[in-house]
Amino acid sequence: MVLPSWSHGRWRGVGAALALVLLAVAASRPPVGPMALAAQPAPQSTAAFSGAAAEQQVQALAGQIGSRPAGSNSYDRAVEYAVDQLRQWGYQPTVQTFPLQVYDDRGSQVEVRSDPSGAQAIAADTLTYSIAGQVEAPLVTAGLGQPADFAGADVRDKIALIKRGELRFAEKVANAAAAGALGVIVYNDSAGRVQGSLTGPSAVPAATISGESGQQLMDQLASGTLLARLAVDAATEQRSGSNVVADLPGQRPDAGSVVFGAHLDSVPAGPGANDNGSGSAVVLELAHELSMRSASERPVTLRFALFGAEELGLYGSRYFVQNLPDAERHAILADINLDMVGVGQAWRFGGSEDLVQSALGAANDLGQRALPLQGGSLAGASDHASFLEAGIPAVFIYRVEDPNYHTAGDVPTLVDPDALTQAGTIALKLLDGLASQ
Numbered sequence: 001m002v003l004p005s006w007s008h009g010r011w012r013g014v015g016a017a018l019a020l021v022l023l024a025v026a027a028s029r030p031p032v033g034p035m036a037l038a039a040q041p042a043p044q045s046t047a048a049f050s051g052a053a054a055e056q057q058v059q060a061l062a063g064q065i066g067s068r069p070a071g072s073n074s075y076d077r078a079v080e081y082a083v084d085q086l087r088q089w090g091y092q093p094t095v096q097t098f099p100l101q102v103y104d105d106r107g108s109q110v111e112v113r114s115d116p117s118g119a120q121a122i123a124a125d126t127l128t129y130s131i132a133g134q135v136e137a138p139l140v141t142a143g144l145g146q147p148a149d150f151a152g153a154d155v156r157d158k159i160a161l162i163k164r165g166e167l168r169f170a171e172k173v174a175n176a177a178a179a180g181a182l183g184v185i186v187y188n189d190s191a192g193r194v195q196g197s198l199t200g201p202s203a204v205p206a207a208t209i210s211g212e213s214g215q216q217l218m219d220q221l222a223s224g225t226l227l228a229r230l231a232v233d234a235a236t237e238q239r240s241g242s243n244v245v246a247d248l249p250g251q252r253p254d255a256g257s258v259v260f261g262a263h264l265d266s267v268p269a270g271p272g273a274n275d276n277g278s279g280s281a282v283v284l285e286l287a288h289e290l291s292m293r294s295a296s297e298r299p300v301t302l303r304f305a306l307f308g309a310e311e312l313g314l315y316g317s318r319y320f321v322q323n324l325p326d327a328e329r330h331a332i333l334a335d336i337n338l339d340m341v342g343v344g345q346a347w348r349f350g351g352s353e354d355l356v357q358s359a360l361g362a363a364n365d366l367g368q369r370a371l372p373l374q375g376g377s378l379a380g381a382s383d384h385a386s387f388l389e390a391g392i393p394a395v396f397i398y399r400v401e402d403p404n405y406h407t408a409g410d411v412p413t414l415v416d417p418d419a420l421t422q423a424g425t426i427a428l429k430l431l432d433g434l435a436s437q
Contacts, residue, residue, distance in 0.1 A: 051421030057281030062273035145172030156180030187214020263310030278342030317383035342415035344399035355395035
């Protein structure tokens with residue numbers, strides 16, 4: 001599995017609604033005092049996290065509600081469900097709304113031919129936010145789409161064929177357009193198709209194809225020339241996105257806060273049980289179980305956040321972070337982000353080095369295989385990246401590998417309650433460590 005990273009194309013299925021966050025006034029939330037570390041060791045977790053209870057939350061989100069694309073009615077139902085659960089446990093959750101420019105992907109077409117006698121159709125997926133349009137031009141290779149790749153390739157008035165990897169899709173497309181390309185086709189760096197998103201409207205039409213199709217085109221170009229046609233049919237409309245936020249005040253307002261976060265949205269292609277019903281379920285059950293602790297067991301303020309439009313490029317979490325009052329932002333000790341925690345054979349952790357090491361220790365205590373993500377703190381970018389970009393410590397907890405990632409096969413029956421137990425337990429161990437500093 002390629003890391004579930006929007007920076008490497010993490011996203012949605014054909015026909016998905018995607019979002020471009022605009023500015024809006026953040027919904028009010030209880031203030032958190034200036035950050036200060038706890039003076040005394042915090043009590044350790046005394047109750048085991050219930051993976052079975054979290055599994056029921058996965059069933060409600062992915063089994064009953066199903067696919068939850070940002071801006072959709074089903075996503076709104078998921079928000080209502082989460083709010084209802086939190087209220088039952090004594091919280092006063094806030095729904096923070098932000099406007100979305102929803103991208104309606106109506107399909108892409110790629111055809112190539114080496115002579116006028118006939119064209120070969122290749123299955124393609126639109127890169128979300130690609131402008132609509134049709135171009136026909138010679139197809140040329142441009143490596144990974146790095147600036148240096150275009151220095152050695154003449155792509156002006158041509159369609160650039162670029163391999164996935166190293167750069168964000170948006171950077172590849174922008175580099176190609178700057179070099180004069182009329183369109184961009186990105187092929188997967190492994191077997192199978194890939195779906196991805198840009199960070200905003202592109203200058204030229206752009207789509208993706210499978211690794212197999214890309215290699216076939218590379219082989220053909222090695223021995224001759226190809227004429228390609230790329231057509232993207234898409235439109236945009238205005239909708240709203242939303243985050244769900246609930247706070248549990250700590251015993252000492254000046255001790256800082258810890259955020260437990262997960263994205264509530266899914267891709268349209270499937271019910272999103274693991275991605276990310278699993279992370280959302282763990283956050284909900286953390287809220288449930290921690291609400292039953294006495295005030296003396298909660299030295300720090302706890303914030304539970306279910307973010308919208310993550311699959312579209314981390315828009316909900318970015319909006320949340322960007323609209324935090326300074327006092328609240330500086331008070332955050334850490335963001336603990338849970339994403340895809342219900343399927344797979346091993347744990348992976350990314351983010352702030354000290355938090356990653358703490359998570360590795362927690363997993364080892366449970367006798368679980370765990371490794372840090374490669375590629376720096378933003379590797380495998382999920383909603384934790386929004387916090388890191390704002391200078392807030394954060395850790396990304398996820399589990400590899402899921403063969404049903406972003407497919408209709410991402411169903412609740414494949415989510416392992418033991419994995420959910422481990423995820424919740426690791427999160428609680430991280431909380432205990434933060435509160436004891």
